[in-house]
Amino acid sequence: MLTLLEQIDKGNLWRSPGGIHPPETKALTSQSEIQTLPLAKEYWVPVPGLQDTCTLKFNIGDRVLKGEQLTAGINPQYLPVHAPCSGTITAVKEIRANHPSGLPVISCIIESDDTQQQTNFEPIDLDAADTDTILDRIRLSGVAGLGGAAFPTHIKLNPSSDIELVIINGVECEPYITADDRLMQEHANEIQSGIEIIHRLLQPKRIIIAIEDNKPNAIQAMQRAVQQSQLPKKAVRVTSIPTKYPSGGEKQLIQIITGQEVPSGAIPAQLGIVMQNVGTAFAIHQAVNVGKPLIERVVTVTGNGVKAPGNYWVPVGTPLPHLIEHCGIIEQGQQLHKVIAGGPMMGHMLPGIDVPVVKGSNCFLVPGPDEIATESSEQACIRCGECAQVCPARLLPQQLFWHSKAKEYDKASSYNLRDCIECGSCSYVCPSDIPLVEYYRKAKAAIKLQTEEKAAAEQAKIHFEARLKRLEAEKQEREAKAKKAAEKRQASMSGNDKDKVAEAMARIKNKQAKLKPVDSEPKTDKKQNVAAAIARAKAKKAKQAEHRPHKGLETASQPTETKSSEESNIDIQLNGSNDKKAKVAAAIARAKAKKAQSSGGIQTSQNNSITNTPAAFGEANTDEASSKQAKIAAAVARAKAKKAKNSAKTVPDAETTHTGSSALAEPVVTSNASDKSTDFEEKEHKKARIAAAVARAKAKKTAADTAQPKKQISQVDVEPEGDEIESDAQTELPHLDSESKQTNNIDKQARVAAAVAKAKAKKQQNQLDEHPHHGTTTVETEDAAKQSAEQRKKARIAAAVAKAKAKKVSSQIDNGDAES
């Protein structure tokens, strides 16, 4: 049994499965030498991954030399891009990619100049250089696989496993293409030196240059070159293989040369095999021995659509229109409409011809009108099985087709869709003209997308869980910290401290325990007071009800009377609202009780409130203390009036709007109001309120004066103001009378007045708070100081009562609305 290497040495070949024999049509270009292309006006150099995996070394407007490195990668494995010509970078923009999708890719536009100045190409001294230097040079020269996939060559030349066999692929099985053929014929020696570099890097046992037997000239040329090589005999040999498509495929060629099958999902390096294209070997030679980066390649421009088909040295980045123009288009009606990038089997139709030549472009096919079969519509699969016979990967194209078409990608995957090399043999033989490869490509793309999404989802899940974990850890850390701090605090306290804390806690508890009964007692007192107050209030009401008929004649200077009379009136009219009224009365009484307590006694305060309120108008200016009381009484009265009115209004809901009307109504109203029994209540309320407001305003003023001794001097000035307000209000009264129903204005004014009053009250309070010392120490006597303290209390009480009542009133209004 011969070993593999012995069999290889003997020239044994194996059969690869499947394959087809399409018309070669290579004669169009195989006989003419490789020509150089005239300089294009500009070059479009794609720089994929710009700002992502690499950066541009130049700015727009910079001049670059031919062969200068344009990009610098972030990744050490990055394959740089070089300037194909000397010139100026005019733009970096997206242009259509040389890709079946035709999607834009970011590219560097270089406007060429005529000098074609080159950078200094420095060859490497192979004897002195080590492997890394050579590999680095190959990388920095941008050498990529020129067979079509453009895989970075330096990675392939630096495998992790030992390499036994290197196959130099000069098969070029695809119809039409002759670029490698011509290159081998014309540059066999350069290719040979490239092979020597590969040999040096990989140290394989054998290097086989595989060439299809339809290229006898290339075989001869390569054999001559091999004989001249300095490599040991037997290390390199040229093997001619039978012509069959797609024997140039990597896995197929390995099978033909070694009989071994590259496992699914594996790379040849795992079998100890590396394959390089002849063009790549040439580029390696150029990079290492000349120092010239990969900036041009041989491109076959062929097809009956061009006048001068042939092979050209085309700089990478040359716009395709320039190349095709140079070859001359044979007019097909109006315009060039079809260019196939790559060969007719594996190539793709370009969506547009405004694309650049890239490193992987080995051929552009411009078919004549009768050259490529017209697109025929897809027929149903007839299950003839032709495709399965020609499949070089021994797949089941039918099954793949069904599942791909049905988008059952997992099932397609289970039929090893990923091992499809997209050679197009199945489509070629399909009698139903099914574009099978297209289906496979779609399915592959979808599977790839799904896999990516799944990986992304997995990543997202990991991130999410890590985040949750982190948040939880942070929370626990915080808690632990707080706990630790608390413990530390406790620990730092001495035993006495702890006792003290305990004592303090005990004291606090005792206090609280004591406070509770204390709180409850006053409540009962209050209740009693309230009861008493209610009784009193009722009695008052009854008394004042008698005075009612005379009230129309009475002046407005008796707000308390009017209020109470009106109250009694309501009492009589609306027994239904008794409860509410009672409550109101109770509240008032409570407030009064408080007030009384603060001023010394319930009885006296009540007397004061009764006696002083009439006096409020007359005496407010002179008697400050009584004015305070008057104010309070007035506020109470006003609130009561409101409440009474509201409770009355709960039935006639239409009038509830008037409840808002407040303080500005005038005392004079009463005279008219008494005549009109319907309006009476309302007017009374208003009157009461007005009186109250006026009284309160005056009281405030006086209080403010007492609080601020310095201002007391100007009391005289202040008083007239109060009078003015009064008089203003009075002047407005007649209008109110005449337009008794149109109270909108008054409502507003009333609100304004109320707001003003409130603001004043606040201010006054503030002033009192701010200047308590001034009040006691300066101009004022001790009496005044006492008074001011009393006044302050009273004012607060009044304010609180008023507020509470206002709340109640508003809630009553709400209730009334709800009821209505």
Next chain:
Amino acid sequence: MSAIFTAIIILGILATIFGLVLGFAAQKFKVEGNPIVDQLEAVLPQTQCGQCGYPGCRPYAEAIANGEHINKCPPGGTATMEKLAELMGVDPEPLDASEEMLTKKVAYIREDECIGCTKCIQACPVDAIVGSGKLMHTVITADCTGCDLCVEPCPVDCIDMIPVKTTINNWDWQLNQIPVKVVLEEKTC
């Protein structure tokens, strides 16, 4: 008579032995949680977006296992819904999402408008936003799941959801989607 007793005793012993074995097995090989939840979760896209109304993919998987509708995952799309339907043995339901919601998007922070409040960072369920207080933030596009949870908290509205661009790397090979100029072809013969 003794035969009957023997039978009862033997059966009793056997029952005891098997009971013990089963009891041991129940303890030893206890299955934690519902295994279907893991399978459901594996199908979900893990965007953690909360568009289903649950705070993450796992809670939704648990809800599905408990009978929740399977059509509430817009990021997963129809494919995910169908997988869920298959797993749960229920009929597929039309997806509860608009077409716009189905396009994959990623967040983008207009960096010159960012005030560095870190609110979006706190909102991001997958830690795909980097930045620090009073310093500009930015989105790690590769990690962004497009859940748009960061858009709402931004006080200056400087976060946009940008649809993912189709490039030659993620192109789906739908050749007929490319606007190809239709040209007249001269038929031979």
